Amino acid sequence: MKADRQNGLPHDGNAQAHFSHYAAPLIDNAVSCVAALQRDHDAEVLHKMRVSLRRLRTLLWAYRPLLDETFDEQQRALFKFFANAAGKTRDWDILIGLLDSTADARDQARDALRAARAETFEASRETIESANVKTALREALKEANRELNTAHERTPLPKFARKRLGAAQKSMEKRMKRAAHAKRSDYASFHEVRKAGKKLRYLTEFFEPMLAKKQLKSIKGLKKLQKRFGELNDVVASEQLLRDHLNVFPDEAASARALDALAKERKRRMRAAAKLL
Template sequence: MKRDSGKMDKRSAASDPASDAPSAQAAFASYAAPLVDHAIELAHAVREDTSPEALHKLRVSLRRLRSLWWAFEPLLEKGENTRQRALYKYLATAAGQTRDWDILIELLAHEDSGASGMAPKLQDARGGALAISRETLLNADVKHLLREALTDTSKELNTAHERVPLRKFATRRVDASERSLKKRMKHAGRAKRSNYAAFHDVRKAGKKLRYLLDFFEPVLNDNRKRTIKRLKQIQKRFGALNDVVASEGLLRDHAASLAGSADTEAALHWLKQERKRRMRCAAGLLRKQ
């Protein structure tokens, strides 16, 4: 594929010699267009490539689009922006259904999980989820939906009377996102270990800030390398926790269809213990921040 994040276009837009102070409105398309193109490529590829990695890449691409529209939310009509972000969430969820089974299968492949006998039924469930994911994405006409979203949002921004300098706008949005992350980390640090929602909020806030830095770092005045390093740690630790929590929920939700597998209870017990372990690891990281 030609590009996976649009960074080349983004840097060129941010350093355009023809404009000392490009506006956020004018720069939007240089961020959004490469992401839209990449998501369309991935959606098309998933029709042929059923691997876990292909679906994961598509889900990440759609999440990046959702984060970009969130970043430009202050410049957009609220209702339309909410609709567009809901669209990206819907498509990402469709792609993620199969990915969730892949994560569960990978976790239970651990030799201590006691779930070796579940493999055939888990693969069957994964196959069913894949069929639904592909049908949903095909029927959604992803190419048309994403092109339309890009056109409509670009038009709204380009016809706005007010212009906000890109650097000022980017700094303001990144700072707001960083404050949100710190607030959620503080709350999670005081929460009980059983309060997974507080930990999940940290993960979501960290992911959003990471995406915004991916978009805007080249135009920011200050160096955010330390922040990015911290975010990578959060994503890794809290992502590992989320994998177990989501897998435990998925297995419980489909326990009936897995009836007859003697390993179901053993798998749930192992996931519960693993969740507790990863919760301790996540809490430990919070204390170091």
């Protein structure tokens, strides 16, 4: 019996029985991050929690054919809410990093940017702590396991993994074609490629030992694509964040210079991302 290199899972098991083997470590990591927030103000803690929640959403998408649709939608919406709350501080860190390349903009807004970042971190921490993330995640795992393990049919894990990854690959290909024919100003189509690529990457990490060589080969360039599209998303999100908080600058001229700098960087990153399509 061959075993999963990452989790020690048998390849000839069934998908229903192995859901918790994929989900439990992600939930444990998210819960440990919540606990760490009480003593650590580093946005990296929030980012790690956010990544675990994103992986959980992808796992639920993978198992959607085997789960109740309403339950799946409710849980993925909950995980998205938690992830968004966790990601707001990192958004400020990214904006501050981008403005570091524009000395004039950075110097005039440094204190206000740091204050906004600190305020956002506290708000994120309060939201996460009051939401009782630990209980919500544990209950979601319990309910998913109950539903999966009481199902009458059993689905072979290797077959299930290849089929779901195949569906994600097709979705990725469609979105890439759509983005390739879209106008350069149409960021939404690029954003869809980024999300599809992230889903494909996470599924590959879950199921890699059970995948055919052909499937693995077809996603070889995924990391490069994700990197470029992620960099594009960073600057687009930073532009929006800055527009929503123009008061961090002392005057309109300073905010305009910062927005111009971000716009130029967005166009450069848009061209770089488009080359991969």
